[in-house]
Amino acid sequence: MSDVALIVFSNRGRLYEYANNSVKATIDRYKKDCVDSLNPGSVSVANTQFYEQESTKLRRQIRDILNTNRQILGEDLGTLKFKELKNLETKVEKAIGRIHSKKNELLFAEIEFMQKRIAETERAQQQLNMMPASEYRPMTSQTYDVQNFLPVNIMEPYPQQLS
Incomplete structure (x- = not known):
């Protein structure tokens, strides 16, 4: 899509304008493109300078943090x-x-x-102690599973009595 802006001044000093978007936005874009085209490296130079300053600042912060950590550990205290x-x-x-x-x-x-x-x-x-004695009997010796060496049952129910 293209941006079009038309500005007309009449003989009597009247201003007429037409734009498919915004006249001001189109003019601002035109000015920006003109400045960039006259000095194409200015944006990249500015970006480079900004990032160099940021990296210098970050290196300084890292150095300060490392010094503080060493000092907290009791090292580099001489200064x-x-x-x-x-x-x-x-x-x-x-x-x-x-x-x-x-x-x-x-x-x-x-x-x-x-x-x-x-x-x-x-x-x-x-709760276990409150159970009637007929429902369980404590084991006198521990029974173990031979393969896994684990206790099989801690409490064994009484065998059913046949009458």
């Missing part, structure tokens, strides 16, 4: 002044505090989970 060392120590202490908090949170969650499992096991044991 730091007392105040910088004190700030680093404070950051490390705060990080250790967050680590301890997270560790305790996980431990408490695990303890709670285990307590729930113990309570469930105790409830199941109570």
